[in-house]
Amino acid sequence: MLNRIVPFTALSLALLTSGAGANELNPDVSLTLDGHYKQNDTVLSHREQGFGLGHTELSLSSPIDDLFSGRLTTVFEEHDGESEILIEEAYLQTNGLPLGLNVRAGRFLSQVGYLNGRHMHEDDFVERPAAYRALLGSHYYDTGLRLNALLPTPFYWQIGAEAFSGDQLSEGTEDIGVYTLNTRVGGDLSAAQSWQAGLSYLHNRQISVDEEDHGHDHDLDDEHGHDHSHGASYTGENLYIADVVWKWSPNGNTREQQFTLSAEYLYADDLNKFATSDDYHEGWYVSGVHQFAPQWSAGIRYGEVDLREAHGDHFHSQRLKETDVMLAWSRSHFSTLRLQYTHQSATGFSNADNTVALQYVVSLGAHGAHGY
């Protein structure tokens, strides 16, 4: 009815504006493509030799109403010719509650450590440090609930707790298989320098309880084929992580130049009911990345991990030392090409090797703001 009396130009204008309006009601869609060529197979790696696809993510996010926001991230992976679709994130989260509280519920990345809560496409190296790959399956996500509080201090101080089903880390029958505690402080040293430090604790309740039934969980060879992208290969009842990050840019102008130094230490004990006080996993890494021009960055990372592989009632020692050197070029904020050389030296692993890897990571569509 109305259309008949509206002149054509005005109608098309109205359609245009209503189209834009409807578009704003749609969730933000963001797609991450990640592919690589890797010369040789390496230890504890989640990337196959030769050409391969990495973390292909499709993400939808949007405010739900004034109180909640939601996000869904699905990951497409391929292992030995089999395609898998994993739900990495499916959560709702509050947009601000009194007392600096913040609640997240559903499936999400645990906030333990510095790297774990970040999306893989933000990483500076082709793979996460060996300690992360062994103890957290590169990135630990699960279904549960998070409560964070930002304390009303003049500097940044956050405390948080999470409860998870725990099934993404190791199999078990507990309803709440994993809980974590985390605290983080940080601030600026000057206009050019900022820092953050954190302490995390992850309690895995499914380690001691179900040992009889699921002792084979830790037997890497059995599960390797199917399970290697999700659960952690090495677990303990208690996991402690300390992390520290320091960033520097001349005048704080991160566009032109930025140096990021980060380090983490991971320690896990009470590996199973046979474990003595000498049986623990331990790992650390130090990473330095220099974005020396708006489009270029170079980095070096060294890490070690000492592991105890369960064999029935006893353990075998495994040790991996890894050095990575990388050079990355980003045409824009949305595309990165990376060349990396990895040197591994190991005891207790048969397939340690050195490798060159070439990787691209690009993002299409909406590009969420990155954290620190």
Add this chain to the structure above:
Amino acid sequence: MRYLPLFIAAVLTGLISLPARADFHVFACEPEWTALARTFMPDAHFTTATSYLQDPHYIEARPSLIAAMSRADIAVCTGASLEAGWLPALLQRAGNTDIQPGQPGLFFAADHAQLFAPHDHVDRSMGDVHPEGNPHVHLSPDQLPNIAKALAERLGAMRPDNSADIFARYIKWRVNWNFHSANWQERAKALQGRSLVIQHTGFGYLLRWLGIDATMDLEPKPGLPPSASHLNQLLADPRLEDAAAILIASHQNQKPAQWLSAQTRKPILVLPGTVTDDSKTDTLAELISEIINRLESAMPEVANGSL
């Protein structure tokens, strides 16, 4: 009239929070908004997320900013996606109930301005183009009064006890701005029709207002750093001969401009893209006056300027 519901909501939240907090914290995404808000509320506490030496597109949601945002009563930002790379993360992590999209505690200057060159269609091959239009609106002599008025109204609504003072300071600011504006308009006559090479559209609104042609850009696409091939292309541009100077902002790398300057013998003008701590450029009016001073000295021949 259309601010009435907002005003009422703001008064109510203001009344509730009034006894709890004695003072008023302003979080400004860019220093120009600190300068403007300070004019209206000189006694407030200010945290400024960026400086004139930083590219405001590329700031990180770092811990100190999260802490400051969580304490703030109002966040004053440019909007129009200028801060899209970091402000959403900051808002989410700070979790400040008062400072969320749609709340009076989040003020976007671009919401109160008519932006230049909005796009119906934007894709990433065009570079970092903002669909809303050029967000660098703080140097627009015509748009600032609207933004300032809206900001003064917002601050007054959030602090009703001080609203009379805020309004009086706004009127004073406005008179001063009009006075300056008339002066700039007079001086624009000599600059009109001249041209400059620029890097990004940070000074776009002011240059257009002054009638200066600024279509030659060191950036191949908005937001992409100058590349050798693009600079060579620029060097072959016939319009380059008429350009009086190469204008870049303090936070930008000077090398591309220096290269072009060495090829063409054109002077480089490095100007702060926003207010600084220097008393000569610590308010927007002073900054614009200073920019015009510098432009005048870079374009000395007055007579043949206008078309």
